[in-house]
Amino acid sequence: MTDSPDAAEASAAPPLAAGRGGAAGPAPGGRLRRLLDDGPTLLAFLCLATVGVFVFWPSLACPLWLDDYIHRAMVNHVYPSPRGPLDLYDFVSERDRGVLMTRGILPWWTNPRLEIRFLRPLSSALLYGDHSLFGEHPLVMHLHSFAWWLAAVFGARGLFRRFFIPRIALLATVVFALAPCHAIPLAWLANREALVSLAFGLFALGHYEDFRASRSLARGAAAAALFALSMAGGEYGLLLAGYVVTAEVFAREATPSPSYAGRALGVLPWLAPTAAYLAIRHHFHYGAAGSGFYSDPTQAFGEFMSHAPRRLASLLLDAWLSLDGNGLRALGGWQVGLLFLVALALLAAPVHGAIARLDARAAGHATAMLAGSVLGLAPALAVSTSPRLLAAGMLGVASTVAIVLNDAWFAPPAPEGALESAHAPRGALTASVAYALGFLHLIHAPITSWVVGKEIGFGARLFASHARSLGKRAGAVDAQTPSEVAVQLVRAPNAALFMPFALNPRAEPPRRWRVLARAPHVLAMREGPRTLVLTAPRDVSLFTTEDGDVFGAAPMSLGAVLRVEDMRIEILQVGAEGPERARFTFDRDLDAEGMVWATETGRGYPSITPPEEGFGAPFDP
Template identity: 25%
Template sequence: MLERLISGRWNIWLAALIGMLLIAPAMNMGLMGDDYLHWSLLTGRATNAQPGSFFGLFTFADGSQHANQILMDSGKLVWWASDHLRIAFWRPLAELSQKLDYQLWPDSPVLMHLHNLLLYGVMILLVGKLFHELDANRQQAGTATWLFAGNMLHVFAVAWLASRNQMLCGILLVLTVLAYHRWRQGQSALYGLLAAVSLIVGLFSAEAAIQTMGYLVAYALFLEAGKPLLSRFGALLPFIVIVLVWKATHSHLGYGSYGSPGYVDPSSNAGGFLTSLVLRLPALMLAQWYGVSSVMFEQLGRPVQYMYAGGAALLLLTLVYAIHYLGGFKSALARFYAAASIMALAPACAGYPFDRLTVNSDIGASGLLAIVLISVWQRRKQLTGWAQGSAKYLILLIGLVHVVVFPVGKLVSSAMMKTINTSGEALGALALPDAGEASNLHYLLLNAPSAEATYYFPVTREYHGMHNPATMHALGPNNQALTLTRVDDTTLRVNVPTGFKGTITRDVRLQPFKVGDTARMGGITAQVEALTADGVPQTVLYRFPDSVDNTHWRFFAWREEGLYQVSLPALGQSLDIASYDIGKAVMRYLDKNK
């Protein structure tokens, strides 16, 4: 019966329905992070457009020293960020899609989320269609469709409104590969034109559309092995030209990234991208195949990242050998899926690693796993002995993760999205007191849960009806322990043993700090007095324009019990502020608000 279900004519539609239902509980999660910025821009409360972009929804810092200084003055950008920071993405189609939401249902985030969910369903349908066109074995194609539809790593990509560009990009990626396949199989040349148009539109949805080239190159390598090389790679040339022209235009208009360790543009920092590729690709693939999330990878120190990536690579190579040993790569289709999955995931390593970045690569991974899993299951009684048995059980373990754990995890994590989101906001941006109308207050945040996330604090609070102070500045990074010393009436010294590290806003390898460096945030000046062994500020002197005892300066810190207002020490005295566990803080909040 199961085989009939997987191979049946309604298989793709049923997989799409189930895939959508597993994420449906997350549709009430509301806005999150970038969504608040988009709300502000699309409702006319702010402007942020760049040339070539309609609304600037994905321009977070444009690389202008003047514009970045304005962000630092307001507190949206931490002072230890690069003054030339650029994080700007060209996604006009995604912008128009989200603008449509605010035209049709501006006060209904649920309907906006359902828009995302519908697009995800369309993507599953198209992925299923692709599997069935590439693979004559309906059982393998059907299983691949179900594996993709049940993938837990897709939850955040679908549930987060700001990630809609991934759904649009994924749909257009599959359309491109489908049309390319039909064209290369001898059908109408119009399919070749459709493939080119789909790629162009995909590139206007998200930079991730470059991942399409991984599938097209793998197609030429493995699914056209009998054709002349000139024919195979000549067919790719128009698509390569499209990507090159797009990238040149993208850079000319000022889009891309610079100065960020989290977002590494290969065109402006090739060495940094190669390092990111070595570190992030194993971490993302470990999440993709074994289900070990990559979400905390960027928070690790660089030596630990290398050890993590090395361990991940070892586990992945073990899996590759097991597949090879059992003959999993014998078919050209399996080799296509494997190569396409890896090549499609490589460009994602330019961005801050999140499990959601595997969505497009998961098409190839699901196709390969279906072929290998069915083959091993059908031969499970014949695969005996230590070597074959070990390889068999590793494959079956991976199958268990994807067939059982992933769908269950998809449903559970979807159900938890609203709770995670609301607790994070309640402990962060919304924990700070209402400042009242026309406020001249300045909030100084000593150890916010995420200092770099103060970028979103003003719009998050505004959306929830709260009044903001004149500025909100982070004086310390994240949830780390620090010592605050009162030097004189207008000067504070902050020492953070672990340093003022930024995972997104400054790459110290490109722009190192020096003792004596100064930065300005409004009327406050920060001066670096000492560096850690990693080259990040450890001790910083803050000079205020007037007495820190004046009532318009309000100092806040966090602990596991929540936010509290800090009373400054006497002249010459120090105050120790302990680190805290954000996870425990969330659990305390949830227990308190049951």
């Protein structure tokens, strides 16, 4: 380490715990106080790991979920387009989009430009090995993910110890470790790349700091290698870029040559592997296009910028308030913006004051980490918001929260009758904000992490049960070859993309899998033996068009005609949100043998019978 944490503690640690003017704050006593003063020792880390097992156990106990079924199909060689060990995150490409649409894996409204391909070779290889060896035992694969969480927490602990006194380092480590942002990557095996990239990236930052201080080629090479491994884990490694940039701006004392040229040279261990990753990504056409869920700034800059303000505000609110990612979705853009401004107004003075009262070295690193946590979110704005995007950003949030708590709860009292001390909290606002942050990150956050894992597990088990029930009717369960039946789902918001691969782990999905609509309510009118007209409510599209629809949407106007192998679709009515009415004409009678009809409800996918000619039927949740 560059500087001794113990020396920093001796110079900065206050002897008493009190609030402003000597009023007693929530100072822990005796044994707990000594534990805090010792900082994140190895024993404390082991205790935190044990707490993590309990907090994240619902996530670790989850079955397969969402993309996990696609990865299982790829590993078992039953994905319609072959994939190798390094290609599990190559979901939709130019060469196989047509095949996926023909089979119905991609629905009829899919954007004809849709591509979803991520360069995550290391994470892909790890998952390929897991599914090959432990495919029937998801818990083992989740424990593998938990090992990466442990590595990430250990890496964060090292950075906090390097920059701050032990008490702040311990508080920051706890806040970082139990944050809700880790619940989804631990519950969702396909999202493990977030932990892989984070773990390597945090150790890379440690070696990068050593390189900045010593200009040692060995340290620089180690940092570059670790940054390269972080990028190999996935584009989540790009989220650490903010800390590299802000370190050169705000934490200059660590660099012996703080000139512009020296600082430019200092970023080479990060810049070289990052540039190589981006060059490979560009050369092999990785990225996302034509999707409402992803807005790649290199391909759709205008769309990216239109979503960026709300996404940034939502992510920062999720991080600072320890939210689960769902609470803000029901709010309008102006409401999210207003809430963000209120939070900023309340936090600005306490955070600024707490950082200002640190010694110069710690204050520089604190400022760099806070600024880096915001700047590093820029790449995350390319995807619909979720707490899973916040793991790298939580590094700066956790350190800042810990600094505010330390400033409010452990600052020395001002002498009696004296004016506000430069080393004392700035009054009631700081105390109130500290209590709020303490509750949000030390109590609410681990509870939220547990609840998120529980909810994902419940939904994943329900999904698997519904898939097995539907698979039996489709003749897919226990089959060794793709079922020849044609599955027609009149209304199914959640059955496209993932559900076909959940029917049977050993065989390809049915030859024909059709999701006709995703609207919450649909009226089906049968016009003829092979014709069905679907109508959504006024100003509601037959399919999702809002931010978050992974398929995007093909441009459609009144009278447009689309053809998907066995089905012809004619757009009969278009509203503000997209097509509201469409005619579906099949290549055989709706009642023909081999046509399996179902719809999605809150109870699963019950079988249905198409209405008789000239009659209609509503389909609701």
